[in-house]
Amino acid sequence: MSVSDRIKVRRSFKLIQCVGCFIVFSLSLFAQQPAPVQSQATSMLLAQAREMMETGNPETLLPYLKEILIRLEGNTADDAQTTRAFCMYQIGVCQMQTGQYAAAVAAFEDFIKTYPDDTSASLAALLTAESYALQQDWAGAEKAVRPLLQDRRFTVKHQLTVRQILSEALYRQQKWNEAVAPLLEVFKLAEREESRSSAALMLVVCYAKNGDFENLNKFLPYCGDSVRQDAGLNMTLIETGDKKSAEGEYQKALKLYRMVFMKEELIAHYEHQMEEIKKILTQPYGQRIGTTRSAYDEEHSLKQMQFDRMAEQLKTIKAGANYDLDISLRMARCYAGLQRNWMACTLYNRIYTAFPDHELAEESRFRAFMLLLNMPQEQEAALSEGQAYLDHYPANKYTDETFLNLMQLLLNAGKINEAQAMGQKALKQCPDHRYIDQVRYLLAVIDFQKQDYTLAQAAFTEIRVRWPACIYAEACEYWRAMCCLFLAQYDEAVSSFNAYLKNPAYPQKAFAEDVSYRLGIALYGKGEYPGAEKVFRRFLDDFPDSVLRSEAFCMLGDLRGAEGELGISLDFYRKGMDAAANIEQVNYAVFQAAKVYELQKNYQAVIELMEKYLKDRGAEGNFAGAGFWMGKAYKAMNQYSKAIATYVNTIVRFGNIPENDNVDLILRELVKEFKSEQGQVHKDEFINTLAGALKQAETRKEKTLVLRIQTLFAYVTDGAERDSYIRAILKESSIDKSGALTLLLFAEESFRHQEYTLVYKACDRFSKVFEASEILPDVMNIKLSALVQEAKYPEAIALAEELTNRFGYQAQIGLTRKLKADALRLSKQYDAAVTTYNELFAVREWRGPLTPESLYWIGYCLELQGKSGEAFAFFQRVYVLYEGYAHWTAKAYEGSVRCLEKLGRRDDMLKTLREMLSKAEIAATPEGKQAQALLTKLAPSGGGK
């Protein structure tokens, strides 16, 4: 309650005290009648004044006192002086009571000046200070009250009042530091709980403003119920909390925020207080010793006024906005600062769930997203939260940040396609994106990762030109140079790397280490070998802790090796092995060294090197490569049996784990070896070695290894023997135990047996476990074929698209496109089918056996669309250009005959039939036989010739 709130409330003469927060005033309730003062005798005036003082009516009393003063002017008698002094003092009191504070100040000052030794002089001085306070003239109040601090004439109660006035005056003038001492005295001296609470409140605010958290903390508990709702206190708690939060003292901030009255608490507090007042108001007056009716009425009016005011305030509080959510948001930040992330997340979540339309809901959702983003194990949750933000706020305060962060999140998760889509969406949705340079940079990085170096190069160049001050400017320069390197633009790469290293704009040079190494690579690519060697040697000197040291050593090995200095070269490769920071670097050094040994014809060294490599690296290493090199070395040493044994041993050693797909590479190598000339010479030995390995694996119940060796047998045997292996493999329970090659065989054979459910299971398993296998497209093509066979065309088309997007222009994707075209054709989407068949001719890797087939099917589609002339032309191209493909040539002749018949070109039809039958291979096909029958029917005399 402020002074101005209470100013209308006054108390009786002797009890006047007006110290804003400390004292509650009573009402003046005395009704009076006007009196004709000038006409009355002095004795009457005095008698009337005395009576009025007893009944307490300052307004009516004031003219009497003034009149008495006039009448006694110049009278020096003691009695007259005493009366005059009394009247002067009481005039001040009456003026104070009637709200004429300035006049009261003047009256009291006049009184003190005239009668400095009067017993009421000290009290008058105190009332002067009070009058200043009631005018809210706090500087005046301070000035008036300071001299009274040492006045020994005051009672303890008045001493308290002096300190109350002084402390509030200082407090109101925001003299936080000076206010503390008198407030502490008030806190100690005050007996009334309300006064102590008020002192505590002001102390808390002062300490908060002074940054004295410890003392603030001490006095917070003393802010009692009567002051807890004080807006100033709550604001102070928030402000100090904010200060602490900004200083990183989250625990302290949290404590302060928790002390703030939330709206619900405030309402409950008001309702409780009002209930208490109501109880007092309903108590009837009871005559007791020491109580008067007037005092009861005065108290009653005061309480009623207090109740009405609180009711009004409560209405405002209920209707108004609250800062609860602001506090919750602040608390959430503190929890996050304390690394209690789930507390913070739950708070944010509560804000946007419970108050979805509140302005802070957006802030909360964004903060929750950012918080999850910084929790390494919650990246999926962060993704959902970020996407939810974008769904709710497609063009709001944090939309740009969210897009950018989501892009980075997806990139870090290796989901580059999704990251790219996110970046493109960001640019489309927010053309004036605040972080457009960063989005464009990330998109360029994605292009680089997708090995589209031309696009990436252009993008990095554009970013540097358009946004030279971009935070990624340095990175752009680096990546642009890297694009040059990867595009084999070595001149440009060399000058770009050199320019970067000399660029004074980047004093820190974040990419210096990498660039110093890549410069050597670029020079190497350019053919400047001495320059490259110099750069690699300098790199090794300059970056003794670099993870690229192994690669630099190997490059020096390559350079020296190319010069024929095989010994020096080997030395560098050994250093490369020692400095390797990862398995890829080890592999490069080891296999390059093997090549050198091979050049030296030191096959024993190859074998020893690989044995050591396998011992050191085990399944982590490229054991298939090692096995391959050892086999090769044994073969070169004319130890063929040992070579085969090495291959088989490698399979046996690492082959019982389905995920070891390097084993399958050796299996394929063995199949090739078996079918070679030398393999056929050692066929029995080969089979015996494998059979021994199979038997041992069966004994040891190494299911995966058994399946792998059975797969090998299935590839190198035929007839009944092969069938027995196939039967052993084709069990559903084998799927989870199978390696990559076994699953491929499984899928092929299941498809052959039209066991499509098994095909799907094997393919799905393959796709899950061998995601990076080079034969994955082959396996998925089998699944695609099964879908087409089962007339599941929409699924087939979708899978084909997925595979194309994933594997691009790989050779196997030709079949994928052909199968998609088949699905379109079979679902009678002929135009789309023709378009897709046409794709087969555009990509070099896709041409071959699929070309005549596609030509045939294009003709077939056109024929079904009634375009016999066009169809004929396509059929004709098959047997003119691809005669070697008998199956499609026969079908194409048949198609041509049909078209010619439809076109009414009977002579051409007969001519085509005869041409078809003139080719023995074609004549022997089912289509050839039908053609013969047709020709016989159409031209019996001409026969088949």
Add this chain to the structure above:
Amino acid sequence: MKARSALFVTGLMLVFGLPSLHAQADMKARITYDKGVSVNVENPVARDNAVVLPQGVLPFSRISRIDFEFGDGLTAEKCGILFKSGAIDSLEKLLTAALKQADPFMNLPGNLDVYLTWQMKVQFWNGRYAEMNKTVDLLRKRNAPSSGLTGMYTTLAMAEQNRNDDAAKIFAAVDKADAISEPMALFVRARLAMTKREYRQALQYLARVVILHDKDTEWVPAATLYEGLVYKRTGYLEAAGNVAKELVERYPDGYWTRRAEELK
């Protein structure tokens, strides 16, 4: 008035504010019997399933309820205040002494349920699970309104004793756990998740206790403590340290401050 420092005042208030915990006090009982007749008795004595009154012997079978008023001002409200202030050891001592006096009347209906419920709580938090089980049995026998809580405290006790399967089974049998006490049900779920090392899930439950039930004087400090334990177990020692500080600051000089030591 003699001037005192604010701290001195605080000290005095605490000294005078706390109850005299160890004094043995008298017990009063209001016995309601027959058709609503009631009588006040000081230190009631039981003999052969009856109360010995000055005016004669009143068999238990005629008593419809007996409400106790314990010495030392031990009331249900005071139990709450002591629990909230973290004086769990003291509360347990007071309850043990009071309920020992009331032991002969344990099978009679009346206001003992509320004290037994407090006893179950403090026995749980002080790790006296065997004693807690006896209190749980008593509450069940008395058909106390808090019998729903017993299942949840038993679950927690099982979890504390690493009897994880039993804990899960008992909790599964608790009917409408959320209706009994939502913060407690969340806490129990968090504890069960912790037994399965599902720490992420546990933290989510604990956060809901702390944030959505921030006025709860039992489950908020409990959830805060276990939040810290999760951090400690998962290697987030800085966060665990922050939680320990919070417990010490928010619940000074009591049970939770002592438990905060576990986080260091």
